[in-house]
Amino acid sequence: MTDLMTPKTPQWWKKSDVKKTFILWIICTAVIGYVGVEFHVRNMVDPASETMSSVISLMRIFTWAAAPVAGLVSAMSLTVLTSKRHYGDNPPAEADHEIRNSPKTAAVWVVVSGLLCLFALVGGLVVLQHDNEAILDSKAIQVNVTGQQWVWNFDYANGARSEDLYLPVDKPVVFHITSVDVKHSFWVVQMGIKMDANPGYITETAVTPNKIGVFDVRCAELCGLLHAYMQTKVHVVSQADYDAWLNAHAAMEAGA
Amino acid sequence: MTTLTQHTSTAPGKSIIEKLNVFTALALGVISAVVVWRLSLAFLPQDGEEVRLFSREDKITLLSMCAWFVGFMTGIGALVGPMRWVMGKDLAHDENMFLAGENMGPKRYFRYTTDHKVVGIQYLFITILIFFLGGGLAMLIRTNLGTPEGGWLHAQAYNSIVGTHGILMIVGTIIMVTGPFGNFIMPIMIGARDMAFPRLNALSFWLIVAAAVPLIWGQFIGGITTGWSAYNPLAGQAPLGMDGYIMYICIFAISTMVAGANITTTVVKMRAKGMTWNRTPIFIYGTVASVALALPAFPVFFLSQVLSAFDRALDTSFYNTAGGGSGWLYENLFWIMGHPEVYVILIPAVAALMEMAPVFTRRPLFSFNIAVLGIAGISGLSVLVWAHHMYISGWAPLLNAPFMLTTELISIPTGMLFLVLIGTLWRGRIWMTMPLMSIFALLWNFMIGGVTGIYLSDVPADAFLHGSMYVTAHFHYTLMGAGLTGALASLVYWFPKMTGRMFDKTLSWIAFWMVQIGFNVAFIGMFMVGLAGQPRRVESYAPTFNTANLVTTIGAYTIMIGMLVLLHGVISSARNGVKAPKNPWQAKTLEWTVDYPIPLENFDVLPVVTTDPYGYGKAKS
Ligand code: HEM
Ligand SMILES: [Cu+2]
Ligand SMILES: [Cu+2]
Numbered sequence: 001m002t003d004l005m006t007p008k009t010p011q012w013w014k015k016s017d018v019k020k021t022f023i024l025w026i027i028c029t030a031v032i033g034y035v036g037v038e039f040h041v042r043n044m045v046d047p048a049s050e051t052m053s054s055v056i057s058l059m060r061i062f063t064w065a066a067a068p069v070a071g072l073v074s075a076m077s078l079t080v081l082t083s084k085r086h087y088g089d090n091p092p093a094e095a096d097h098e099i100r101n102s103p104k105t106a107a108v109w110v111v112v113s114g115l116l117c118l119f120a121l122v123g124g125l126v127v128l129q130h131d132n133e134a135i136l137d138s139k140a141i142q143v144n145v146t147g148q149q150w151v152w153n154f155d156y157a158n159g160a161r162s163e164d165l166y167l168p169v170d171k172p173v174v175f176h177i178t179s180v181d182v183k184h185s186f187w188v189v190q191m192g193i194k195m196d197a198n199p200g201y202i203t204e205t206a207v208t209p210n211k212i213g214v215f216d217v218r219c220a221e222l223c224g225l226l227h228a229y230m231q232t233k234v235h236v237v238s239q240a241d242y243d244a245w246l247n248a249h250a251a252m253e254a255g256a
Numbered sequence: 257m258t259t260l261t262q263h264t265s266t267a268p269g270k271s272i273i274e275k276l277n278v279f280t281a282l283a284l285g286v287i288s289a290v291v292v293w294r295l296s297l298a299f300l301p302q303d304g305e306e307v308r309l310f311s312r313e314d315k316i317t318l319l320s321m322c323a324w325f326v327g328f329m330t331g332i333g334a335l336v337g338p339m340r341w342v343m344g345k346d347l348a349h350d351e352n353m354f355l356a357g358e359n360m361g362p363k364r365y366f367r368y369t370t371d372h373k374v375v376g377i378q379y380l381f382i383t384i385l386i387f388f389l390g391g392g393l394a395m396l397i398r399t400n401l402g403t404p405e406g407g408w409l410h411a412q413a414y415n416s417i418v419g420t421h422g423i424l425m426i427v428g429t430i431i432m433v434t435g436p437f438g439n440f441i442m443p444i445m446i447g448a449r450d451m452a453f454p455r456l457n458a459l460s461f462w463l464i465v466a467a468a469v470p471l472i473w474g475q476f477i478g479g480i481t482t483g484w485s486a487y488n489p490l491a492g493q494a495p496l497g498m499d500g501y502i503m504y505i506c507i508f509a510i511s512t513m514v515a516g517a518n519i520t521t522t523v524v525k526m527r528a529k530g531m532t533w534n535r536t537p538i539f540i541y542g543t544v545a546s547v548a549l550a551l552p553a554f555p556v557f558f559l560s561q562v563l564s565a566f567d568r569a570l571d572t573s574f575y576n577t578a579g580g581g582s583g584w585l586y587e588n589l590f591w592i593m594g595h596p597e598v599y600v601i602l603i604p605a606v607a608a609l610m611e612m613a614p615v616f617t618r619r620p621l622f623s624f625n626i627a628v629l630g631i632a633g634i635s636g637l638s639v640l641v642w643a644h645h646m647y648i649s650g651w652a653p654l655l656n657a658p659f660m661l662t663t664e665l666i667s668i669p670t671g672m673l674f675l676v677l678i679g680t681l682w683r684g685r686i687w688m689t690m691p692l693m694s695i696f697a698l699l700w701n702f703m704i705g706g707v708t709g710i711y712l713s714d715v716p717a718d719a720f721l722h723g724s725m726y727v728t729a730h731f732h733y734t735l736m737g738a739g740l741t742g743a744l745a746s747l748v749y750w751f752p753k754m755t756g757r758m759f760d761k762t763l764s765w766i767a768f769w770m771v772q773i774g775f776n777v778a779f780i781g782m783f784m785v786g787l788a789g790q791p792r793r794v795e796s797y798a799p800t801f802n803t804a805n806l807v808t809t810i811g812a813y814t815i816m817i818g819m820l821v822l823l824h825g826v827i828s829s830a831r832n833g834v835k836a837p838k839n840p841w842q843a844k845t846l847e848w849t850v851d852y853p854i855p856l857e858n859f860d861v862l863p864v865v866t867t868d869p870y871g872y873g874k875a876k877s
Contacts, residue, residue: 017683043787044720055720059711066707069671073678073703077696080681085688091842092685095619098873099683106626106675113671117664124660124714131716132653177650182490183583185648185723189789192720196649198584199489200577203650205719216798220723220791222483224490225411228794 021079028078029071036063045190048211048236052192054127061123065116134206140172147177147184147197149223150230160249165217165234167209168242174206185221188234194220209236273336273351278366281331281462285469288327293320314569317477317496321470321503328466333368337455356454358856368462370454373854376440377754378461380747382468383432384823390424391819393417398778398812401805406796414795416479416497420471423484423501427508429735430550430597431464432743433604438519438543441750444847445537447528447865449857452521456514463511467504474500483793485594488575488586492567499568502561509558516547516554528846530865537845537869538627542607545631546600549638553596560589584651591642599638601735603631605742606673606702609695612749613677615843616692617684620870627676633669637662647718656715663713670706674699690764694745697772701737705730708783726786729779737775744771744822751829752836756852760833763825770818778811844869 040059047053086092134140143165144155154165165188167173177186179197187194188207195205219230237245296316303312329335340347347355356371357364364374365381396417400408409417443451451457474480478495491498523544527536563574564586573579575586607627614621621627643652643659677695686692708730711717721727744767751759784804790797797805839848846863 039783040787043784045787045789051716052720055717058714058717062711062714062717063707066710070703070707073674073699076678076682077699080684080686081696083686085686087688089840091615092618092687095617095683095685095873097683098620098871099622100620100870101623101625102679105679106623106672109671109675110668113668117667120664120710120714121661124716125657127716128657131719182493183487187723187791192716194648194719194722198577198650200582201584201650216789218789218791222415222487222490222793224481224493225415227415228406228411228791228796 017079017083021075024075024078025068025071027071028074029067032070032074033064033067036067047192048190048213048215049192049207049209051131051207052190054130055192058123058127062120065119069113069116131206134172134208135174135204137172137174137206140174140206141168143167143173143175145175145177145186145197147179147181147186147219147223147230149181150219150226152186152217152219152230152232156246156250158246158250159253160246161253162249164232166242166245167234167236168239169209169212169236171239172206172208174204177203177205182223183221184219184223184230187218187220188215189218190215191234196221209234212236212238271351273333273347273354276331276333276336276368277363278332278465281328281333284331285324285328285466289320289324292323296320311569311571313496314499314565317499318503318565318569321473321499324469325466325503325507328469329462332462332466334459334462336368353856355458356450356856368455368458370450370458371856372439372443372451372454372457373754375457375461376436376438379431379435379439380754382461382464383428383435384826386424386428387432387819388823390421390428391816393421393424394812395816397421398809400795401797402809404797404799404802404805406794409795411795412479412481415481415483415793416475418793419480419483419486419501420475421484423471423480423504425735426484426597426601427464429601429739429743430512432601432740433608433746434515434519434543434546435461436754437539437608437746437750438515438547438604440754441847442519442540442543443522443526444753444850444854444858445845446523446526446531446540447846447859447863448522448526449859449862451518452526453518456518460511460515460518463507463514467507467511470500470503470507472500474498474504485590486561486564487590488564488567488583489577491564491586492576499565502565502568505561506558509554509561512547512550512554516551519547520544520551528863528865534624535865535868537611538621538624538631539604539607539611539845541628541631542604542610545607545635546604549596549603549635550600552639553593553600556589557593557597560586560593563589584646584649587646587649587651588642591645592639594645595642596635596638598731598734599634601739603634605739605746606677606698607631608746608749609691609698609742610673610676610680611845612691612745613680613684613695614870614872615749615841616687616689616695617680618687618872619680619684620872621676622679622682623676624868624870626672630669630672630676633672634666637666637669641666644713644718647715648722660713660715664710667706667710674703689748690759690761690768691745691749693768694741697741697768698738701733701741701772701775705733705738708733721786723791724786725782725790725792728792729782729786732775732779732782737779741772744768747826749841750847751826752840753847753852753854755830755833756836757829757833758836758840760825760829763821763829767818767822767825770821771815774811774814774816774818776811778808778815781805781808781811844871 037060044056142157146153151163154162177195177197179199184197185194186197191207193205193207195203213236215234217232217234219227296319300312300315337347357369357374400414474497478497480497480501481494482491486501523540566572567574573581575581575583610627640662643655644663647656712721748759748764781804785801790801838851850858
């Protein structure tokens with residue numbers, strides 16, 4: 001803030017202006033940060049995995065990191081807007097200065113935005129790294145996911161097959177995703193994972209569900225006529241229930 | 257002039273140039289299309305058993321559309337100049353004056369007219385038309401989404417409306433600043449008599465008209481059911497309407513390339529004496545950055561669609577995995593165009609507001625150098641970020657981190673644009689006009705668009721947000737909240753120079769507030785449903801999303817009313833608005849030094865520039 005008062009150019013600021021802006025800056029930052037975080041967190045679904053929880057905390061952190069910048073722009077705008085305004089068809093008098101730049105302000109501005117970038121990048125990379133590790137987990141359950149206009153099919157290691165997804169709680173699971181026709185996108189909403197289903201390729205993503213319950217699977221890539229209806233449920237159940245379900249379904253497949 | 261009277265008096269011998277206009281073009285286009293359609297119906301071999309669905313119909317449709325295109329462009333007179341040149345008889349001066357529309361009255365707007373001011377008005381007209389068509393479709397979408405169950409529109413019609421809305425609006429926003437103002441105002445602003453290539457200028461406009469017809473045609477043969485991005489392999493199985501999209505894009509891409517070469521050359525070669533780069537207005541930088549960015553991007557778009565057409569009509573497999581191709585190829589080509597394209601849209605709009613900022617604050621532009629640097633930085637980086645649209649495509653997971661880096665770096669030059677605008681407002685004299693308030697609106701909307709862009713650029717967060725309504729809200733904040741806001745301000749600001757009359761002040765305010773409030777209501781609602789998990793491009797949704805969708809729909813209707821008020825303002829002010837003085841805003845760029853009506857070649861004596869146009873403030877006045 002102090003930099004706005006570059007001493008070389010005394011006409012550019014009035015102490016009262018800067019003071020006012022500073023106070024507004026604090027207020028705007030607090031309001032934008034708080035409202036921004038609440039807006040995101042309240043509207044986002046309740047997490048059903050660690051992955052989703054970390055998405056929510058990322059949004060929280062990013063919003064607070066962006067708030068001072070957004071707050072400064074808002075505060076300066078408000079100061080300007082609440083200063084003397086001129087209405088009418090003819091222009092107001094010329095400004096009482098002719099300042100064309102302030103290298104220091106520019107430098108600070110660029111450095112700060114660079115640091116914020118770096119911060120966002122590091123935050124993202126840390127979480128990304130964490131997510132990727134799950135794919136390599138050798139104890140993970142493997143499920144094959146096949147998108148098809150306009151249903152999802154799930155194939156389990158023991159030969160079971162279903163259109164609703166069943167998963168045990170607290171066990172890492174790796175999805176191998178493909179499609180038989182056009183591109184779809186496999187989105188397990190409350191678990192915060194999404195991966196496109198491409199015809200002819202197998203893509204992978206992984207997650208560890210940490211809550212028992214029924215959650216949503218939706219298609220997130222326009223895939224034709226009934227794209228809006230290409231959704232199903234994921235049932236996260238206890239290990240015992242899962243085993244029972246799996247065996248029953250494998251037997252059904254074998255019988256069929 | 258003498259030749260003109262001479263020609264009209266010898267009516268039977270009228271030269272070909274004088275006979276051609278939009279009606280001959282339409283006629284020739286339709287006739288060519290019908291002839292080629294009948295011929296290809298008669299002579300194209302039937303599809304074999306093993307050939308994919310639609311292939312023959314695709315060939316027929318594409319051939320007929322090409323015939324329309326060639327017929328229309330011939331009929332409008334695009335070939336007259338080149339043909340004459342081939343025959344060794346270049347156009348005479350009188351003929352060039354005729355082409356420029358000298359003393360022709362309103363008729364020149366319906367011809368292959370080369371005067372940049374005519375082309376600017378033509379662009380303005382078609383931009384408005386596109387926005388109202390696209391806006392009408394948006395209202396259909398929002399009405400359908402007013403209730404969760406869908407089905408008010410048939411699912412196929414709904415998908416087609418979404419796709420057509422998208423591509424219409426993208427094209428509309430691409431041309432909304434560089435078309436009307438880049439053509440009408442820019443040459444005068446740099447003190448030139450016309451564009452570097454006046455005939456190419458006419459060409460770029462009429463190509464857009466030629467492109468529009470296949471898009472409309474496509475609506476009647478199955479529609480564009482793939483969304484504006486037309487991903488393959490979905491586009492490969494889409495109905496014949498897809499061929500309309502392909503032709504539309506190909507012709508529009510040519511138009512953009514032509515306009516880009518023309519505008520760039522004009523700015524580089526034709527600036528007034530003394531207008532060094534340091535004295536060149538920032539709007540000129542914005543315009544050049546925009547078209548120069550389009551120059552490499554649009555050939556890629558063109559190519560991506562040509563390959564798409566091959567896959568559909570000739571059974572090639574560029575995008576078909578089973579045949580050795582890949583849908584990922586399409587996605588890459590599309591976004592290599594697609595991300596630069598969003599800055600093609602944004603940069604000139606922001607630059608226009610930068611041009612207005614000193615005028616309405618009566619102080620110099622803050623940090624001209626930073627403004628130029630910001631524009632250059634965005635342009636440079638924007639070609640290196642395309643794969644942020646493909647984080648979760650599975651195409652190359654290892655590339656996610658580097659693309660996350662480049663994407664987040666873009667916020668540095670973007671921040672510079674903010675600094676310039678806010679720095680100019682700071683300690684200025686605030687002249688409350690609609691263009692000035694638009695700067696505040698842009699700061700607000702673009703801040704939301706930019707910050708949500710950072711969330712989206714973060715790979716783990718994007719794994720949740722991608723493909724959801726959140727993305728839709730993000731890009732509307734940037735395209736509409738920032739881009740369109742700048743374009744509407746430009747309209748009000750340059751209206752006096754373009755029509756000789758002031759834009760009605762009250763109407764401009766009403767429109768401004770309705771559009772801005774409606775916009776923020778509509779797209780805040782869209783962020784909410786995105787966060788809650790509603791995918792985009794759906795015709796029905798879970799009942800839990802209903803409230804926020806309804807909010808969005810209400811916001812959308814508010815925008816519509818605001819836009820109708822604005823349209824009313826355009827028409828009524830152009831007809832009987834207050835006569836404008838030569839320089840109503842007391843601005844210092846060159847376009848305000850010419851009288852209305854502006855003579856054919858703008859300046860009797862070409863101006864000589866000795867300072868930059870930002871000499872406001874105490875010391876100068
Ligand atoms: C300030 C910097 C910006 C950043 C960091 C940013 C980032 C992103 C990212 C990461 C996406 C992909 C989201 C996804 O599909 O999951 C995206 C989508 C998009 N952005 Fe931005 N963006 C920025 C500014 C802009 C601007 C200025 C515009 C337009 C004027 C724009 C228009 C779009 C469009 C049209 C899409 C989505 C296209 C589609 O999927 O149909 N963005 N943006
Ligand atoms: Cu889908
Ligand atoms: Cu992008």
